[in-house]
Amino acid sequence: MTDILRVQGLRKAFGGVVVANGIDFSLSTGAMHCLIGPNGAGKSSFFRLLLGEHAPDAGTIIFDGSDITNLRSFQRIRRGISVKFQVPGIFKALSVRQNLEVAFQDHLNGQSLNTKIHEMLDFTDLHAEETTPAGNLSHGQQQWLEIAMAVGVEPKLLLLDEPTAGMSPDETRKTGEMLHDLNARGITILAVEHDMAFVEQIARRVTVLHFGSIFVEGTIAEIIDHPGVQEIYLGTADV
Amino acid sequence: MISSETTPRSRTRSLLARLEGPQTMGRGPAFWIAAAVAIAAAAAYPLTADAWTVGNAAYFLIWTFMAMGLGVVWGYAGALSFGQTAFFGLAGYAYGVITLNLGAAYGLTLVALVLAVAIGGLFALVIGYFMFYGRIQGVFIGIVTLSVTLVLETFMAQTAGPQWRIGEARLNGFNGMSGMPPLTLPWVGEDIALYPGPSLYYLLLGLVVICYLGLRIMLNSSFGNVLVAIRENPHRVGMLGYDVRLYQTLAFAIGGAFAALSGALYTAWGQYITPSSMGLTSAALPIIWVAVGGRRDITATLIGTIVVLAGFQSLTIYGSQYALVVMGALLLVTVLVAPQGLVVGAMTFLGRIFKKDKS
Ligand SMILES: Nc1ncnc2c1ncn2[C@@H]1O[C@H](COP(=O)(O)OP(=O)(O)O)[C@@H](O)[C@H]1O
Ligand SMILES: [Mg+2]
Numbered sequence: 001m002t003d004i005l006r007v008q009g010l011r012k013a014f015g016g017v018v019v020a021n022g023i024d025f026s027l028s029t030g031a032m033h034c035l036i037g038p039n040g041a042g043k044s045s046f047f048r049l050l051l052g053e054h055a056p057d058a059g060t061i062i063f064d065g066s067d068i069t070n071l072r073s074f075q076r077i078r079r080g081i082s083v084k085f086q087v088p089g090i091f092k093a094l095s096v097r098q099n100l101e102v103a104f105q106d107h108l109n110g111q112s113l114n115t116k117i118h119e120m121l122d123f124t125d126l127h128a129e130e131t132t133p134a135g136n137l138s139h140g141q142q143q144w145l146e147i148a149m150a151v152g153v154e155p156k157l158l159l160l161d162e163p164t165a166g167m168s169p170d171e172t173r174k175t176g177e178m179l180h181d182l183n184a185r186g187i188t189i190l191a192v193e194h195d196m197a198f199v200e201q202i203a204r205r206v207t208v209l210h211f212g213s214i215f216v217e218g219t220i221a222e223i224i225d226h227p228g229v230q231e232i233y234l235g236t237a238d239v
Numbered sequence: 240m241i242s243s244e245t246t247p248r249s250r251t252r253s254l255l256a257r258l259e260g261p262q263t264m265g266r267g268p269a270f271w272i273a274a275a276v277a278i279a280a281a282a283a284y285p286l287t288a289d290a291w292t293v294g295n296a297a298y299f300l301i302w303t304f305m306a307m308g309l310g311v312v313w314g315y316a317g318a319l320s321f322g323q324t325a326f327f328g329l330a331g332y333a334y335g336v337i338t339l340n341l342g343a344a345y346g347l348t349l350v351a352l353v354l355a356v357a358i359g360g361l362f363a364l365v366i367g368y369f370m371f372y373g374r375i376q377g378v379f380i381g382i383v384t385l386s387v388t389l390v391l392e393t394f395m396a397q398t399a400g401p402q403w404r405i406g407e408a409r410l411n412g413f414n415g416m417s418g419m420p421p422l423t424l425p426w427v428g429e430d431i432a433l434y435p436g437p438s439l440y441y442l443l444l445g446l447v448v449i450c451y452l453g454l455r456i457m458l459n460s461s462f463g464n465v466l467v468a469i470r471e472n473p474h475r476v477g478m479l480g481y482d483v484r485l486y487q488t489l490a491f492a493i494g495g496a497f498a499a500l501s502g503a504l505y506t507a508w509g510q511y512i513t514p515s516s517m518g519l520t521s522a523a524l525p526i527i528w529v530a531v532g533g534r535r536d537i538t539a540t541l542i543g544t545i546v547v548l549a550g551f552q553s554l555t556i557y558g559s560q561y562a563l564v565v566m567g568a569l570l571l572v573t574v575l576v577a578p579q580g581l582v583v584g585a586m587t588f589l590g591r592i593f594k595k596d597k598s
Contacts, residue, residue: 051478077480089478091471098261102468103479105461110253149479 002065004029004157004188005050010059012049012212019045020056021212027157027190032183034199035192036223037209038232043192044086046209047159051083052076064156080156084149084163086192088142092135096126096145099134103149120148123178139166147175151182158182160191164198176201196224208232258452260459262315262467264536264586269593281444285437294435294508299548300443301504306528306544307454307537308497313526314534315458316490317470322384323498323525325366325391328517330359330499331506332395335416338507339408343420344430348507352422355503356496363495367488388517395514415513422507435508443504447541450497454537457493466490498525520563527566531573533580543582 005027012020019042048054052073061069100117121127124144164172206223208215259266285293337351399412422433433439468476506512532543554562577584
């Protein structure tokens with residue numbers, strides 16, 4: 001199987017804070033992968049590097065066979081990456097429907113756009129809120145809306161930064177099922193996640209990030225049993 | 240595959256459907272009947288007033304283009320431009336220079352009008368390109384655009400010497416240019432010169448209606464969707480795969496072209512243009528009209544501008560030197576009472592009453 005994403009020697013420092021310290025990481029096409037690590041490990045920064053929000057100090061990012069290291073964010077997105085941020089990035093003054101329209105109108109139009117919007121309203125259970133300003137939704141609903149905006153475009157690679165934060169166990173399970181669905185349709189998924197139950201539900205392989213470096217990578221069972229990982233989370237590991 | 244969605248007729252239908260949408264207030268038969276009545280009343284107005292008064296009303300209509308353009312740039316795309324007068328003035332001068340050189344025969348004044356709008360729009364495109372691709376944001380957009388208009392004003396004010404001429408046209412420094420022909424329609428026998436009066440009024444009224452409806456369609460299209468999304472959260476728009484800078488630049492160029500249309504029409508109306516049309520006071524006025532009416536809705540912008548201009552005019556006519564102070568006070572009241580704009584406030588209020596009636 002080919003790799004949809006291959007990152008080599010990715011490095012980024014803000015003054016003295018090294019958020020990525022020579023990351024080598026690859027993701028095979030069709031994978032469903034989790035990125036874990038304690039707070040401040042550099043998970044969100046890694047996403048921002050992948051998305052072109054930060055320019056790396058060194059390293060290359062190969063996506064779908066081509067070097068995207070020097071592309072602008074929107075160009076990377078157009079190649080088939082889509083993202084749900086840790087903090088919901090929605091258009092608060094716009095209605096739920098408009099949020100979805102802006103997300104999908106570049107790929108779809110007319111009846112197919114309408115169908116997709118309805119599919120996503122079903123999926124997020126936001127039919128009643130179609131014309132409500134997105135800023136008036138509950139935090140969980142905003143989270144759902146952004147997931148819908150990210151997945152509705154059917155990207156090649158879906159990046160999710162803590163998708164289930166603030167969700168009830170029920171909603172978390174539903175999210176997991178949806179991700180399995182998408183993955184079955186061929187979308188590669190990389191998710192940052194804290195909830196180990198959720199990680200177990202969705203991920204086949206897990207990468208642990210610590211101080212901007214990859215600490216270990218393996219199956220979920222290997223990671224859970226790994227003594228170093230437990231120490232990292234308890235804050236006792238040596239650097 | 241040729242789907243039914245692409246036939247010319249259905250394309251027209253889908254364009255017309257965009258006359259209504261989330262980006263514009265007013266929908267349904269009640270709104271369109273009211274709009275038709277308003278247009279009919281405006282069309283009947285010259286029958287009830289003398290030519291001089293009608294010429295004055297035409298003057299109000301001239302400014303609405305600049306106001307609607309600012310509405311697009313500021314209210315919809317979220318970039319407060321303080322320098323729409325730069326494009327207004329540039330196009331005003333361009334109309335003067337072109338017509339003084341080409342003359343008014345064969346409908347050449349209409350060509351001059353189109354060229355002036357193109358020049359103003361292109362200038363806005365260039366300024367917009369440097370601003371948005373240079374990552375200038377927020378209040379700095381206001382500072383840059385204000386600087387541009389003030390620099391143009393200062394430059395034009397020092398063109399008094401005889402060396403400042405373009406062909407036949409002397410720029411005349413602080414005193415400005417005058418004596419250019421009004422808009423002229425080629426006609427069998429004799430051309431029709433549109434001096435301020437009913438025929439110019441009707442031409443402008445037609446233009447206002449076309450521009451207003453055209454902007455409604457544009458704002459409710461996917462382009463308009465992206466503009467308001469940029470206003471709300473530009474970062475997210477980029478992360479949905481849109482080149483935010485391109486959309487901002489295009490919106491700015493459209494706003495500039497509308498200001499240019501006002502400028503060229505203004506010159507044609509009064510047959511003069513001066514550097515002070517690009518000065519600080521002139522630059523501030525469109526912001527007040529748009530803010531008072533309501534910047535986030537094109538209808539509110541249009542109505543607000545006409546109402547405020549008419550009010551402003553009667554203040555100055557009746558000898559008050561304090562018209563500008565009143566303007567400032569009006570802006571203050573708006574910000575305090577109805578930050579979305581007085582017309583938007585009123586329309587929302589009316590909308591609520593209508594809904595209650597129905598239920
Ligand atoms: N723009 C920035 N400037 C300076 N430091 C930053 C910046 N972004 C992130 N950091 C720092 O980098 C570290 C990693 O942050 P982040 O990637 O958000 O971690 P995580 O998502 O794993 O919790 C943190 O210590 C954070 O304070
Ligand atoms: Mg994070």
